[in-house]
Amino acid sequence: MTLRIGIIGCGAIGQDHARRLHFKLQGATVVALNDIHREATEAFSEASGIRARVYEHYQDLIQAPDVDALLIASWGPAHEEQVLACIDAGKPVFCEKPLATSAAGGLRIVEAEVKAGRKLVQVGFMRRYDAGYRQLKQTLQAGTIGDALMVHCAHRNPSVPEMYVGDMNITDTHVHEIDVLRWLLDDDYVSCQVIEGRKSRHAHAGLHDPIMVLLETRQGIRIDTEIFVACRFGYDIQCHVVGETGVASLPEPMSVPLRSQGRQGGAILMDWKMRFIDSYDVELQAWIDDTRKGLVTGPTAWDGYFASATAEACVEARRSKSIAPVRIAERPDFYARA
Ligand SMILES: NC(=O)C1=CN([C@@H]2O[C@H](COP(=O)(O)OP(=O)(O)OC[C@H]3O[C@@H](n4cnc5c(N)ncnc54)[C@H](O)[C@@H]3O)[C@@H](O)[C@H]2O)C=CC1
Ligand SMILES: O=C1[C@@H](O)[C@H](O)[C@@H](O)[C@H](O)[C@H]1O
Numbered sequence: 001m002t003l004r005i006g007i008i009g010c011g012a013i014g015q016d017h018a019r020r021l022h023f024k025l026q027g028a029t030v031v032a033l034n035d036i037h038r039e040a041t042e043a044f045s046e047a048s049g050i051r052a053r054v055y056e057h058y059q060d061l062i063q064a065p066d067v068d069a070l071l072i073a074s075w076g077p078a079h080e081e082q083v084l085a086c087i088d089a090g091k092p093v094f095c096e097k098p099l100a101t102s103a104a105g106g107l108r109i110v111e112a113e114v115k116a117g118r119k120l121v122q123v124g125f126m127r128r129y130d131a132g133y134r135q136l137k138q139t140l141q142a143g144t145i146g147d148a149l150m151v152h153c154a155h156r157n158p159s160v161p162e163m164y165v166g167d168m169n170i171t172d173t174h175v176h177e178i179d180v181l182r183w184l185l186d187d188d189y190v191s192c193q194v195i196e197g198r199k200s201r202h203a204h205a206g207l208h209d210p211i212m213v214l215l216e217t218r219q220g221i222r223i224d225t226e227i228f229v230a231c232r233f234g235y236d237i238q239c240h241v242v243g244e245t246g247v248a249s250l251p252e253p254m255s256v257p258l259r260s261q262g263r264q265g266g267a268i269l270m271d272w273k274m275r276f277i278d279s280y281d282v283e284l285q286a287w288i289d290d291t292r293k294g295l296v297t298g299p300t301a302w303d304g305y306f307a308s309a310t311a312e313a314c315v316e317a318r319r320s321k322s323i324a325p326v327r328i329a330e331r332p333d334f335y336a337r338a
Contacts, residue, residue, distance in 0.1 A: 003288055006032035006067040008058045008082055009074030010041045013096060015048070016273065017071055020281060021288070022050050028288045032067050034058045035074070058082055062089050069291050072096060073124075076172070080105040083301075087112045087120055092291045094284070096124040098175055099304025103312045106305030107329055114334050119296035122287055123304035127180040129286065130279040132251040136239065137184050145243025148185055153177055153225040154238040158270050160229045165206030169227045170194070170314045174213055177225045177239075178314075179299060179307045184241075187217040189310050189326040194318035202230040213314055215326075234268030235275050302335035 007018050010033055022030040034055040035041040042054050055061040062070060062085050069092040072082050080100040086093035087109070099121070100106040113121055127133050140148060155173055164172070182188060193214040203209035210228035217223070239250035253275060255266035269275050283298065290297050310326050317324035 001292060003028040003292055004031045004066055004068045005029065005071055006061045006064065007071045007073065008034045008061065009072060010035040010044055011073065014073030015044055017073055017284065018050055019048060020284060024281065025285045025288060027292060032061045032064055034061045059085060062086055062091060069093065076101050080109060083109050083121060084112055087116050090116065092120050094122045094124065094287050098171060098308055099123045099301065100308050101171065103309035106308035109301050110305045113301045114332050119300060121301040122296050123299040125176065125179040125299040125303065126276050126279040126283045127176055128183050128299060129283040130276060133180055133184065136241065136248055136250050139248045140184065140241060145241065145246035145248050147244050148221050148241050149244060150242040151181060151221065151223040152240045153223065154236060155225060155227050156231040156236040157229040157272065158232055158234055162204055167315045167318065169207065169209065169211055169229055170213065171311045173229060174225060174227050174314065175307050175311050178310045179303060181223055182306065185217060185221055187219050187221060188328065189215050190218055191216045191323050191325050192310065192314045192317050193323045194314055200230055202232055234270055235272050236268060237275060300335055302331060
């Protein structure tokens, strides 16, 4: 059975996902689209060749009998309401990060899913599907560097749009590290701290950039992440795990090493879309395959809630300029770790 998918939110990543689901991946077809910008969505539907029906209201799209599953790529504040509507309709849903913009919102989704009695929600934390992060996890699991003690990370973007302001470097950007490191280390967070660096002259008015986020895990592993979203030079993701007997690092993306014109080096990617392009494909192919079997094996609503609650604690820590506890609700058995 081909999975018939409806997409809510057809901006940058919504359009990319629509194309990959419809044209690139196996076992799915995009049959319905919705966005608050209807005309642009109709134009996209036509120009892309997908030619799906465009719905005025996302609720009607979710209810449509020929829509088997949903993908949500609207902006973050709309996610909670839209995911809850999918759960209410009993339909599987892939929701781009963040699952919700507050811990309470994430918890409402968790509670609704538990009440529904079956897993329906997967969250778009694609780094878990990245070949480099997977190799790093295998290295840690093999015990090659002993137990992990500390982790040094960086999440650098060349620039961000003017609408990217305030705490988005935590809620929109650092949320990727929050999820992937929890998965990588198979651990949870207990406390956090946010330190603002000297502000770059390239950071726009509504943003303090760069910042440093410190996390402490239940096992006592210390993590520092530099988030620098106006770094100018490239999209650069770093992760170095310091263990008892060695250091294991996230592999760099492949690029041809050059010796040319009196210089030595290679290219650095400039766009986040290219850095994780393969992992989006792997992530969504796995979601299609699982959904056709009635399973969720990727990041769950619980993982989405955990990330939102940790991000919220980081925002509190930033405001209070102190170390803040990461307070997490009791995990329902429904989401027991494998
Ligand atoms: N996993 C990843 O690496 C990435 C995830 N994202 C996430 O995907 C989501 C979308 O991001 P972008 O595509 O970059 O943003 P965007 O601004 O390009 O697109 C968002 C779209 O949602 C539409 N929209 C807003 N509210 C809506 C509503 N209530 N109902 C229906 N449509 C609505 C907007 O009109 C817009 O077309 C965000 O949550 C973002 O954090 C974005 C980029 C990368
Ligand atoms: O999710 C993403 C964006 O929304 C976010 O703004 C970027 O900082 C991230 O690198 C990208 O992966």
